[in-house]
Amino acid sequence: MNAIFFGCKRAFHGCLRIARQGLDGLGLTAARFDMMTAVRDLGREGCTQRELRGALGVSAPTISRMLRALEELGLVSRTRSYPDRRQRWIQLTELGIARLRKATRRLVRSGAIQLAVDCALTGDHAHDESRCLQQMDLAEMILNRIRRAFRDVATLDYPWCPDH
Numbered sequence: 517m518n519a520i521f522f523g524c525k526r527a528f529h530g531c532l533r534i535a536r537q538g539l540d541g542l543g544l545t546a547a548r549f550d551m552m553t554a555v556r557d558l559g560r561e562g563c564t565q566r567e568l569r570g571a572l573g574v575s576a577p578t579i580s581r582m583l584r585a586l587e588e589l590g591l592v593s594r595t596r597s598y599p600d601r602r603q604r605w606i607q608l609t610e611l612g613i614a615r616l617r618k619a620t621r622r623l624v625r626s627g628a629i630q631l632a633v634d635c636a637l638t639g640d641h642a643h644d645e646s647r648c649l650q651q652m653d654l655a656e657m658i659l660n661r662i663r664r665a666f667r668d669v670a671t672l673d674y675p676w677c678p679d680h
Contacts, residue, residue, distance in 0.1 A: 524662070534632050538623040542615055543589050549623070551582055552616045554672050555592060555606050562607035565594075573670025591615055 535546040544552075554571040555563055565579050572579070583606065586592040591612035594604045608616065623629050634642040637651035663670075 534629070535623065538626075538628055539619055542619050542622075543591075544615065544619055547582065548586060548591075549616070549619055550672060551579075551586065552591065552608060552612060553620075553674075555608055556613075556616060557672070562605050565604045565606060568606060571670065571672040573668055573672075586612070 532546055535549070539545065539549060550572060551568065554568055558567050558571060565576070565583065568579050568583075569576060583592060583594060583604075587594060590609055593607050593609055595607075596604060631642065633652065634648045637655055638644065638647050641647045
């Protein structure tokens with residue numbers, strides 16, 4: 517293994533651990549949260565499974581499996597598209613919208629995720645907004661370089677400032 521690969525893997529597991537704490541009791545995982553966010557962000561009236569694949573950068577079977585689980589939880593609905601019966605139209609249900617809002621409040625609006633990132637990037641200087649922004653910019657630049665090099669095609673974009 518390579519030190520950077522190992523570090524990315526361990527950081528990934530740490531991120532999931534933090535997300536699990538915020539999503540506990542909501543029936544969501546970090547992957548389900550991302551998928552529901554993508555459904556919400558791709559279109560006010562919903563999106564297709566193909567659009568979800570592009571946003572999340574995962575395979576068609578993974579999309580189908582995840583959507584089936586969300587559908588069983590009553591969080592999304594899938595219907596055949598009228599113009600193209602091969603396509604499935606995905607929408608958040610009312611329960612899905614409410615659950616995503618609650619999860620977003622816990623993870624994002626509470627500041628828990630941002631605080632975790634700021635502490636990870638700046639250590640004892642998490643109170644220094646300028647330093648936090650500078651380190652986030654640097655981290656994002658490096659991560660984007662790694663993603664491009666490994667041909668990551670996901671397009672889902674979480675804004676730095678979720679209220680804007």
